[in-house]
Every structure is written in C-alpha cells, then in structure tokens.
Amino acid sequence: MGYRPLQKYQGSCHCGAVRFEIETDFPELTQCDCSICRRKNALMVKVHEAQFTLLAGAESLSEYQFHSQTARHYFCKTCGIYPFHRKRVTPDNYGINVYCLHDFEPDGIPVRLAAGANMA
Numbered sequence: 001m002g003y004r005p006l007q008k009y010q011g012s013c014h015c016g017a018v019r020f021e022i023e024t025d026f027p028e029l030t031q032c033d034c035s036i037c038r039r040k041n042a043l044m045v046k047v048h049e050a051q052f053t054l055l056a057g058a059e060s061l062s063e064y065q066f067h068s069q070t071a072r073h074y075f076c077k078t079c080g081i082y083p084f085h086r087k088r089v090t091p092d093n094y095g096i097n098v099y100c101l102h103d104f105e106p107d108g109i110p111v112r113l114a115a116g117a118n119m120a
Helices: 033-038
Strands: 008-010 019-024 029-032 044-048 053-056 061-064 073-078 084-086 091-095 111-114
Touching: 019 044, 019 091, 061 084
Parallel strands: 029 111
Antiparallel strands: 008 019, 019 053, 029 044, 044 091, 061 073, 073 084, 084 091
C-alpha cells in the first residue's frame, strides 16, 4: 500500500517540451547511488509502463545509455532536464524524477537507497 491515494500526476521538463502523466500511490521513493543518478541527484518513483503516458515531446528527448546498455536515461534536448528513465533491472518500469511532477511534494514518503553502484 502506498503513502498517497492512487491518482494521476502530470509532469514535465523545465521548458515544458516534454510532458508526461503517471498513476501511482507512491509506495516509496528511491535515491540511487550509481554514477549517473548521483550526478543528476534525482529522487525517483518507480511506475510500470502501463502507468506512464508520454503526452508530448518524444522528438525533444535525448536518450543516454552506458555500461550494460539496458537502462535508458532520457533528457530534454532543450533544457537538459532528466524527467524519467527506463529501468535496468525491470525494463518494463520507468523511474520518474518526482521533482518534475506538478503540484507534488515528497514530504513524508520513505526514501529507499538503491545500491546501483554495486550492479555489475
């Protein structure tokens, strides 16, 4: 069970070129210690691909892959913001940068530290 009611949230990059919607109850938030997540300093929520809709901006996304070439990290080509990525261990899920969600504050939701740096 999550920490909020199951509902839809909309989000975007800083310039608004990339817009998306998710449905979640925020069971937990994740902070990963892998090399890219540490550098982007994002706080994430995991959602299944069925709970994610890209509303606009597919052409504005730049994709970055490294190491195993499994996870796909997306950035806005215009403003450089990281709104979401396809996860490495569970590629049918997205990691959503909760700081890109509109009208959302992460207060009170537990944060799990993910040991991404130890993934070989």
